[in-house]
Amino acid sequence: MSDMSPAVLLTNTGVPMKAQLRRIERVSQLKSLALILPLLLFLIVTFMLPIAAMLRQSVSNPEVVRVMPATLQALKHWNGKTMPDEATSRALLSDLTRAGGDGYALAAAGKRLNMEIAGYRSLVMKTVRHLPEERAAPSARAALLTVDDRWGDPAYWHAIARNASPTTPFYLLASLDHNVNDQGEVVHSEPDRAIYLDVFARTFGMSLVVTLVCVLLGFPVAYLLATLPTRKSNLLMILVLLPFWTSVLVRVAAWIVLLQSGGLINSALIGLGLTREPLELVFNRTGVYISMVHILLPFMILPIYSVMRGISPSYMRAAISLGSHPILSFWRVYFPQTVAGLAAGGLLVFILSIGYYITPALLGGPKDQMVSYFVAFYTNTTVNWGMATSLGTLLLLATLILYAVYNRLIGANRLQLG
Amino acid sequence: MTFNAPKWLALSCLIPLAAHAATDLTLISFGGSNKDAQVKAYYGPFQKTSGVHLVTGEYNGEMAKIKAMVEAGNIGWDVVEVETPELIRGCDEGLFEKLDWSQIGNKKDFVPAAVSQCGAGIFVWSTALTYNAAKLKGTPTGWKDFWDLKKFPGKRGLRKGAKYTLEFALLADGVKPADVYKVLATKAGVDRAFKKLDQIKPAIQWWDAGAQPAQFLASGDVVMSSAYNGRIALAQKDGNKNLKIVWGGSIYDVDSWAIVKGSPKKAEALKYIAFASKPQYQKIYSENIAYGPTNVKALPLLSKAVQADLPTAAANIKNAMALNVQFWVDNGEELEQRFNAWAAK
Structure with missing residues (x-):
């Protein structure tokens, strides 16, 4: 017994038995993986991706960020109590001017803001329609107020400011009868809207x-x-x-x-x-x-x-x-x-x-x-x-x-x- | 990995539509007797004269499918029939092509509501108070009587949704037709409408599809109902002589043709819309279902008997009101949500 070499079992081709076995096992694993691959791909495409898309969509909020980047930047320094200053109003006008060419993005932003305050969609559309005549106005603030005095109400600016991030808990909160108010607190929805x-x-x-x-x-x-x-x-x-x-x-x-x-x-x-x-x-x-x-x-x-x-x-x-x-x-x-x-x-x-x-x-x-x-x-x-x-x-x-x-x-x- | 969420959602519901033949014009309308009349007036003659083959289908006016198609860039539908609020919203959101009216006709020949940036009106229709005379003692004359459960006992049918329902409630509460939307624009006005609805809530049977009110009325499930005038006129023609329409306090609107943005058959689609806007074909449509033509030149072609049943007849439109489309575009979502919350309690 003692003079025998260390016990390495070899196959007839000279490969160690252990390695050979491991290889066979790996091949059979790969084979079975290849067999279920079509099903796996099918599940990923028809099941996993739509669910991932659904989860993503439920917090996705790109509309306002896309159309009003300058306004959102300017609103960072806003006191939140009165109508924002001239620079912010100017930023909104220039944002809307730029977005006017892309009706799809503008309408999407209008629709998103309409969920915050009913009537916001037509306010945005109306403002865009009046832009040509107001662009030359010396004061952007006055120009906005001429188009519609709702721009003087801080609530409409809060609605924009709330959408500064491309993700939002808005929909998930709304699905649980809650919303974020102008002070940034999560509150229970009004009883006649809670459902x-x-x-x-x-x-x-x-x-x-x-x-x-x-x-x-x-x-x-x-x-x-x-x-x-x-x-x-x-x-x-x-x-x-x-x-x-x-x-x-x-x-x-x-x-x-x-x-x-x-x-x-x-x-x-x-x-x-x-x-x-x-x-x-x-x-x-x-x-x-x-x-x-x-x-x-x-x-x-x-x-x-x-x-x-x-x-x-x-x-x-x-x-x-x-x-x-x-x-x-x-x-x-x-x-x-x-x-x-x-x-x-x-x-x-x-x-x-x-x-x-x-x-x-x-x-x-x-x-x-x-x-x-x-x-x-x-x-x-x-x-x-x-x-x-x-x-x-x-x-x-x-x-x-x-x-x-x-x-x-x-x-x-x-x-x-x- | 980045992927576009709406696109994936859209793609997953569009796979069955991929088999869309390249040479056909696909035309989607609201089904039922409205479509039957369209087949006679428009589809048949258009296929004969133009040689374009039509593929037709039905839907219930959901914008989701159209939005999904436009976002995925896989346009399966070319021409669709839409109600005005969806038309305006869809036009703003870029779901529909802008129409070249010079190819359709002279704008002055159409009723004003039929002419818009993305849509050409097909017909004027009305939602009115209707009743089964055999089941009622006396004759209801307006929405006040609809709310009077003592004088007219029995169930009432209303379309499930805030649109029309809130207007009717305010009319029943004594608001003048001209002031309805002024009142409804305030929170107090909306509260008032819902409070009025509370009075008859247990007696309401809600309906979804346009064919239901005539069925409910004929079977005696309800004694009065809001209903589309054309459906009731058809039921009368089919022998339900007891079904009557009260035109006072009815609300009328226009249905329009629109072309889905990015349709590969835009030229043919426009040709179809121009064809369907001609008075001689609109005449055939109105003869088959009691909805008013949008092309005013079609009116004199119709017999007196047919004209008397149309929402556009002078006697019928006198005490009716137009649906305020802009109001519903702005407030629709909020009011429908509140309606849902109210109805579920």
């Missing part, structure tokens, strides 16, 4: 109700599916999956037909003599709950079912044969084993619920709209993408927090999605 805290609370409240109802309805169905003989349970499974394969829009439209005041359900109730007046089942919270539970129920049933399938019936039999009451043994032996599926289904249904848009929009009234409605409203109707993206950012944040809490309580590795 989003309520909307977020409503979104989570409604999602919670939908999740709980799904648990109550889904658990027994999953139990039935898991315990029935295969042939019967397959049939039942098709009944669960059939609506799952139908378009959401079709199902929502069907619910409108069923639930409206002259609809099938109300006609049946009146025909049976159960009610005299038609019940209000649609265009309110009831309609939204009914339809959302219907749409989301398979997402609850399937994970619970897949967990239940893996539970051996002998545990229950053992518990009962050892003298435990069937109900007690269900609760203490069977139920704890289903918690992973229950939690997975709950998390899935809740997260899907908080992003719901089309169902509340079609089946609910104005009091039943969730955050997504306002995202769509700002994206499409008012084209205020700052507000749309910051509401989206907060929703994303809420989802991540939820996931973290879940992870803490149950553990992501126990997540079984069927």
Whole structure:
């Protein structure tokens, strides 16, 4: 033994075995990486980049900085109490003169300032239109006041000064019903404009109700599916999956037909003599709950079912044969084993619920709209993408927090999605 | 790494539009019976006489898609139908091309609201009080009656949004049509409008799409509703004789054609707009849906019976008011936000 050289295992080509093994491993790693590369690129382009763009847009604020650099520079030395001095007014006039050639940038700045004070957009446009006749005026301050006496109000200058930075918390604060006032303090929005805290609370409240109802309805169905003989349970499974394969829009439209005041359900109730007046089942919270539970129920049933399938019936039999009451043994032996599926289904249904848009929009009234409605409203109707993206950012944040809490309580590795 | 956030957002929603044929003129309008009338009056004859192939589509007036196209430089739409506030805002923001009116026609031949830098008016339409005579005892004569839940019990339909709703509330509160926007320009005036709306809030059923009010009225879901006059006129034609329009206190506005900035088919687009502004084709349009022509020369071509249903008829416009577009361009966002907050409570 002692006269043998230090043990370096060589392959038949003379390369040390260890290095050779490491190389093979690296090649196979690269190969599998190459296999998932298309998916990775796809995810980066269609998922990561849009989310990064959304996060960026929610704080992006380039409009005023781009159009009014000189004014912003001059406003740094402003006392904030009266109309700024001649030099600042002159700077604004020259900024506007320069921007007049770029209608797009000017309109963007006008739109941004209009969010601070309604009417600011047309003030900017009006001032630009009057520039040619005022440019020669000896006093820029007087010239601005001739065009419109609103320039004498410090609030309009504060609005410019607040936008000195290319990033802003404006949209995120507004999404939480807060804003920055002229003194630079963060304050609660006026009560008649505050809406989003309520909307977020409503979104989570409604999602919670939908999740709980799904648990109550889904658990027994999953139990039935898991315990029935295969042939019967397959049939039942098709009944669960059939609506799952139908378009959401079709199902929502069907619910409108069923639930409206002259609809099938109300006609049946009146025909049976159960009610005299038609019940209000649609265009309110009831309609939204009914339809959302219907749409989301398979997402609850399937994970619970897949967990239940893996539970051996002998545990229950053992518990009962050892003298435990069937109900007690269900609760203490069977139920704890289903918690992973229950939690997975709950998390899935809740997260899907908080992003719901089309169902509340079609089946609910104005009091039943969730955050997504306002995202769509700002994206499409008012084209205020700052507000749309910051509401989206907060929703994303809420989802991540939820996931973290879940992870803490149950553990992501126990997540079984069927 | 730097990237342009709006561009990425825009790109991600534009991928399906990339397959846009190079030789067609794409024309997007509000759908429904308005589009049916446009097909008869404009699309068909234009394709025949010019040889340009039209691809048509529908949208709900959201500027988001147009903004995304312009920002991404991938223009899928050439000509779009827009309402006036969006037209003015979009024109300022550089979403639409400036029009060369010398190629469209003599500006003097058009109603004033139809002529603007980026848009050429298609038709004059009106939002009016409408009701189902079969479900009401008595005849409502204006917005005061709309608010009178005792005299006229039943649900009311209103368009979900601040625009029109606030004006109607002030009219119901006794403000003269000429003063509505003066009052609405003050905080106290807005408060007054919302306070008035509080009175009937539980009885309001909101609508989004133009086709809904006629459905609600015909089915008896609501007894009175604000509605676009053309839709109600069509429902009357289809046999719903009980639906009536009250012209007093109605608000009229113009819908316009605009060319999306950077459209590769600008010349053809302008040719189309000039074509659709001619009186002989506007006449066919008004015969198919009760909206008034923007070219005043089209009026004498129409029969008395058709004229009587148009918002531009002398008897109808007498007690009506024009939508103050500049007011809504300035205050729209703030008031819509306040409306949302109010409606959600």
